[in-house]
Amino acid sequence: MGAVMSTGTLNTIPDSPQALVIGAGPTGSVAATVLARAGLSTVLVERANFPRRKVCGGCLAPAGIRALEACGLGERLHSIDPIPMRHLRLQSGGAASSLPIEPYYSLDRGRLDEVLAAGAVDHGAIFQDGVRATIKHDDHVLLEQGGHSLDCPPGIVVVADGLAGTSLRERDGFDWVINDQSPIGLGAVIECPLDDDDDDSIVMRCSKTGYIGTSRLGDGRLVVAAAVSAEAIKRDGTQGAVARICREAGDHSRRFENIQWKGVGQLTRQRARFAQGRILVLGDAARYVEPLTGEGMSWGICRAADILPHARRMLEGEDVCEGWTREANRMLRTRRLVCRTICGLSRRPRTLSLILNILGERPPIGWATRRLCWSSS
Ligand SMILES: Cc1cc2nc3c(=O)[nH]c(=O)nc-3n(C[C@H](O)[C@H](O)[C@H](O)COP(=O)(O)OP(=O)(O)OC[C@H]3O[C@@H](n4cnc5c(N)ncnc54)[C@H](O)[C@@H]3O)c2cc1C
Known part of the structure; x- marks a missing residue:
């Protein structure tokens, strides 16, 4: 075609x-x-x-x-x-949980x-x-x-x-x-070895100052997208702000170091x-x-x-x-x-990691995970 x-x-x-x-x-x-x-x-x-x-x-x-x-x-x-993504993996404050979702296409x-x-x-x-x-x-x-x-x-x-x-x-x-509290959008597509966590998962690393999401493409590359507080970028620079989000979320892989980010303006x-x-x-x-x-x-x-x-x-x-x-x-x-509830939660790592710890031990409630995804208009 x-x-x-x-x-x-x-x-x-x-x-x-x-x-x-x-x-x-x-x-x-x-x-x-x-x-x-x-x-x-x-x-x-x-x-x-x-x-x-x-x-x-x-x-x-x-x-x-x-x-x-x-x-x-x-x-x-x-x-x-397109590759079906069947799980949403949330990481925050060192805790993580993988929730089954109706497939998104990566x-x-x-x-x-x-x-x-x-x-x-x-x-x-x-x-x-x-x-x-x-x-x-x-x-x-x-x-x-x-x-x-x-x-x-x-x-x-x-x-x-x-x-x-x-x-x-x-x-x-x-x-x-x-x-005026709106985050700045960042994105990149990178070559990156396959991690066990992210073959069919959208992985979101959340912290107080923003979040970084990844999903795998059919050709093996990784799409990386982030929303980062403008203040954090001003204070730490883009690389510093991204590294901090990863650290606070509990991702110590350093896979996002030296990425050439492309930015967009304030999102909200x-x-x-x-x-x-x-x-x-x-x-x-x-x-x-x-x-x-x-x-x-x-x-x-x-x-x-x-x-x-x-x-x-x-x-x-x-x-x-x-x-x-x-x-x-x-x-x-x-x-x-x-969306606002989830964004609000993502900026409260303690509450989110508490929820993730609980979810990590119990099967997630189907109704709640379905509400996470936009299934119909
Ligand atoms: C960091 C980040 C991550 C995201 N992740 C996701 C995600 O995973 N899933 C999701 O669904 N959405 C995601 N989004 C949102 C998604 O990218 C947008 O909602 C989507 O692109 C909107 O599509 P659109 O067609 O309305 O606008 P756009 O895709 O922006 O298209 C607008 C087009 O108009 C053209 N244009 C502008 N001005 C003119 C002009 N004067 N004359 C002619 N053409 C013009 C532009 O060149 C552009 O091609 C993300 C956004 C960001 C910033």
């Missing part, structure tokens, strides 16, 4: 598509797939040139797997040989994004990478590529341009509200609004909690999978902003609570 096929230059983009999707991460590609599959003329644009690297733990939750399969992207997903994030964009093309979307989109005040979108530009007045604009997106920078009312943030006029915002571009429970991709994918009725009504001139925002909040409410 082929990788992504960018369909040409700005010349191949129709003058006024019914839907223009900005950003070809999982959220944008799923939105483009759903819209194109329903027969809407759909263009998907991406600022980076594919393949591109993205800081991510690369673990796809069961809800995201199911949503991809339901919208016709299952074959593309399975073509990159996958190469760069390859996932490539095949999902290719999937959108399979379903009829036009895809163009290397194109920067900027939404103007009249809802027209300026598309720029290598010194050329195109003014595009789409029927609707779907903003899926992630945490570092720039498409809304000229629009009022879409500012980010950033939590939310847009002042999720929709306006002809614009719908979703995925990381709308809201981000924290990556500890590995749900970011699934939140974007599940939201994008539900986009069609809203898009249709918007194209008919209806105001869908309230309904779109209400549904987004409903979808996130429960998961945010689970």
